[in-house]
Amino acid sequence: MSTYNTLKGVHDIVPPDVFVWNKIERTARDLFYIFGYDEIKIPVIESTEIFTRSIGQSTDIVGKEMYTFTDKGGRSITLRPEGTAPVVRCYVENALNRRPAPQKFYYMGPMFRYERPQKGRLRQFYQIGAECFAAAGPESDADMLFLINNFFEKLKVPHLRLEINSIGCKVCRPAYNAALSMFFSQKEEFLCGDCKTRLTKNPLRILDCKVESCCVLRNGSPLIIDFLCEHCKSHHDRLRELLYNLGISFDDNPLIVRGLDYYTRTTFEFTTEHLGAQKAVAAGGRYDSLVEEFGGPATPAIGFALGMERLVELMKLFEPHTNAPFFYFAVLGEEPLNIALSLAIRLMDKNISSTCGEWKISLKSHMKRASSLNAKYAVMLGTEEIQKGMATWKRLSDGTQDEINIHDVAAFTKLYEQGRA
Numbered sequence: 112m113s114t115y116n117t118l119k120g121v122h123d124i125v126p127p128d129v130f131v132w133n134k135i136e137r138t139a140r141d142l143f144y145i146f147g148y149d150e151i152k153i154p155v156i157e158s159t160e161i162f163t164r165s166i167g168q169s170t171d172i173v174g175k176e177m178y179t180f181t182d183k184g185g186r187s188i189t190l191r192p193e194g195t196a197p198v199v200r201c202y203v204e205n206a207l208n209r210r211p212a213p214q215k216f217y218y219m220g221p222m223f224r225y226e227r228p229q230k231g232r233l234r235q236f237y238q239i240g241a242e243c244f245a246a247a248g249p250e251s252d253a254d255m256l257f258l259i260n261n262f263f264e265k266l267k268v269p270h271l272r273l274e275i276n277s278i279g280c281k282v283c284r285p286a287y288n289a290a291l292s293m294f295f296s297q298k299e300e301f302l303c304g305d306c307k308t309r310l311t312k313n314p315l316r317i318l319d320c321k322v323e324s325c326c327v328l329r330n331g332s333p334l335i336i337d338f339l340c341e342h343c344k345s346h347h348d349r350l351r352e353l354l355y356n357l358g359i360s361f362d363d364n365p366l367i368v369r370g371l372d373y374y375t376r377t378t379f380e381f382t383t384e385h386l387g388a389q390k391a392v393a394a395g396g397r398y399d400s401l402v403e404e405f406g407g408p409a410t411p412a413i414g415f416a417l418g419m420e421r422l423v424e425l426m427k428l429f430e431p432h433t434n435a436p437f438f439y440f441a442v443l444g445e446e447p448l449n450i451a452l453s454l455a456i457r458l459m460d461k462n463i464s465s466t467c468g469e470w471k472i473s474l475k476s477h478m479k480r481a482s483s484l485n486a487k488y489a490v491m492l493g494t495e496e497i498q499k500g501m502a503t504w505k506r507l508s509d510g511t512q513d514e515i516n517i518h519d520v521a522a523f524t525k526l527y528e529q530g531r532a
């Protein structure tokens with residue numbers, strides 16, 4: 112039992128999870144580069160107001176989940192619960208709108224929400240997120256969904272379900288909210304405490320409530336699709352068409368309203384059936400008036416964020432990840448060790464990982480180490496092999512073995528390529 116432990120709902124990220132973690136980050140960076148997104152690093156602390164005004168008082172995040180404290184100068188500070196509001200603040204403050212449109216940014220880092228800790232629900236969790244500014248058309252929505260889809264494909268994440276919806280705009284949402292208010296006021300006595308408040312403040316939020324009894328009450332509620340104005344409707348129809356054309360499968364889900372107030376029109380979630388109750392792996396939507404609310408020029412925008420811990424858990428279910436060396440050199444003697452080291456350097460140059468054992472241990476101990484390190488191949492190198500210029504390799508998964516010229520890096524590279532295939 113250690114003297115000190117992490118706080119409740121807060122985790123260290125250690126091997127082997129960190130290997131999966133880094134693979135996700137590498138893949139994301141590569142893809143963001145291809146899609147023209149630049150990284151921005153936003154602070155972990157911000158003025159509380161940035162979140163209360165944008166995310167909305169009647170949401171779970173602002174209502175109960177924020178880590179807010181008063182600093183020594185008497186200012187109200189909040190540990191960021193999400194990335195979009197800080198990115199918008201950064202966009203306006205740094206006049207990033209002066210860059211050629213559309214301006215595309217991504218971020219990675221920890222977020223903080225005071226939630227009841229459980230599997231897939233933490234108090235400090237990590238997100239990778241992206242925002243695309245000065246992007247009004249449904250093509251930008253499709254572009255972002257294409258990027259996320261591509262990202263999951265590259266990571267070989269098994270089928271995720273994409274659900275989309277439109278929550279309208281300033282023009283059409285008031286009528287929908289009024290219809291929801293009428294619908295739910297007839298069932299007011301059965302609503303949870305929060306939803307009773309939402310009924311007057313923001314009835315749309317009732318659709319997002321996770322309380323079982325409220326979920327049941329949603330049956331038969333009015334649907335946003337019947338209330339969308341002409342512009343919102345054609346935006347949504349075009350997005351659906353673009354997704355069909357791009358071969359991205361999706362489902363319409365009128366309940367995807369997202370737990371933040373700043374969204375307009377398109378909202379979406381990527382969900383999985385493999386993680387139990389915490390289904391959403393990535394989520395996002397369009398927020399066409401947020402930049403203006405933050406004092407910037409009118410700038411339509413869209414963004415998403417994915418939960419790292421949930422994605423790591425999902426990937427671990429399907430692919431064991433380790434930082435295993437590809438070749439393990441079982442060296443029997445000092446000279447074999449020198450040869451193996453120079454071979455390892457030449458392989459490293461070709462991005463092939465290898466490791467050398469100590470030269471004083473027995474072949475049996477070498478083989479034990481190679482397998483506990485999860486190496487793909489063990490290469491046995493003794494003085495006799497050096498004289499012949501040939502060594503024996505063994506594939507640890509099935510015991511297949513053969514000889515290889517110890518000076519022929521191309522032969523090792525070929526073995527590597529075969530082993531990866």
Ligand code: ATP
Nearest residue numbers: 226231232233236370391392393394416417418421
């Ligand atoms: P949920 O409905 O699960 O509470 P959310 O709507 O609050 O999610 P977002 O604000 O959309 O979540 O955040 C985007 C992603 O971040 C989520 O899809 C999820 O993968 C992840 N996420 C959100 N909250 C947590 C948390 N407390 N712990 C771990 N991951 C989280």
Ligand code: MG
Nearest residue numbers: 171172224370
């Ligand atoms: Mg939440």
